[in-house]
Amino acid sequence: MFTIVVSCIALGAFIGFMAGLLGIGGGVIAVPVLLFLLPMAGVVPEHLTHVAIATSLAAIILTGASSARAHHARGNIPWHLLTIMLPGLIVGALSAGFISSLFSAQLLKQVFAGFLVLMALQMVFPFKAAEGERSLPASPYLFVTAMFVAIIAALMGIGGGILFIPFLTWCGVQMRHAIGFSSVTGLMIALFGSLSYVFAGxxxxxxxxxxxxYIYLPALFGIVCTSMLTAPLGAKAASVWPTARLKKIFAVMLFFTGIKLALS
Known part of the structure; x- marks a missing residue:
């Protein structure tokens, strides 16, 4: 356990720094590393992917709260939109843990591997929906969209911004409001998704x-105690480091990590 906690303290420091530097979610880093570390804690293969994803998702709660608070202070969160989509977010996030238990750990790992490859491609060839004059769809469609995004995000152990931001900007929401909305929805997905993994496991x-x-508490403790401390350092470094080049290098690492997971 000592080895795992120390490793996760280092992992949390790296996650926080990279999140601040490159603006990426911690789940894409945490889950592959946890898949390697957790067998040392006695997590058996049939539960390994579930525990890794659940622990990663729980670690997002504190960082998500910090991000949402900062965006709220800047007036970037469209709270009226959240009241419409919140029921879908809750239903989707609460369903994810139980849905994940229907799949084998191996299949879930293969799906996550494919997700990593798509993330890598998105980082190298970013898809950015242009802000337009389109309006948001009716409330029932927003409910379904929120539920779908929450399920996918919680199944992958991420916050969901990579899905929400392009959708909202395509619907005519200003980019700063889309990012602010993504920060608070990431918190909601992490919170209710973590609860679903607690009940499911x-x-x-x-x-x-x-x-x-399904949440392994020593690893969670190690990650959260440093990730929030290093995120501001990463954000500061982003102003002087060649982030575009670093993002491409990191994307290549993600791509090959996804291929390795898919073949293992």
Whole structure:
């Protein structure tokens, strides 16, 4: 356990710094590393991917809260839109843990590997929907969209901004409001998604000590105690480091990590 906690402290520092430097979510870094570390804690293969994703998702709660608070202070969060989409977010996030338990750990790992490859391609060839004059769809469609994004995000252990931001900007929402909205929805997805993984894994046999459902608490503690401290350092470094080049290098690493996971 000591090795895992120390490793996750280092992992959290790296996640926070890279999030501030490149503006990426921590899940794409945390899940592959946790897939390597968690067997040392006695997490068996049939639960490994579920525990890695659940722990990654829980780690987003504090960083998501910090980001949402900063965007709220700048007036970037369209709260009226959140009231419309919040029920879909809650339903989707709460469903994710139970949906994940329907899939084998190997299949879930393959899906996550494919997601990493798509993330890498998105970083190298970014898709940016232009802000337009289109209006947001009716409330029932927003509910379904929010539920779908929440399910996908919680299944992958991420916040969901990569899906929400292009959708909202395509619907005519200003970019700063789309990013602010993404920050608070990431918090909601992480919070309710983590709860779903707690309940889904509550009676699961074969999990090691110090788990709360599917969430492995020592790893969670290690990640969160440093990630919030290093994020501002990464943001500061972004003003002087060649972030465009670094993002492409990181995307190549993500691409090959996804291929390796898919073949393992």
């Amino acid at each position: 509550w009676a699961t046999q074969g999990l090691p000590e110090y788990t709360l459902g």
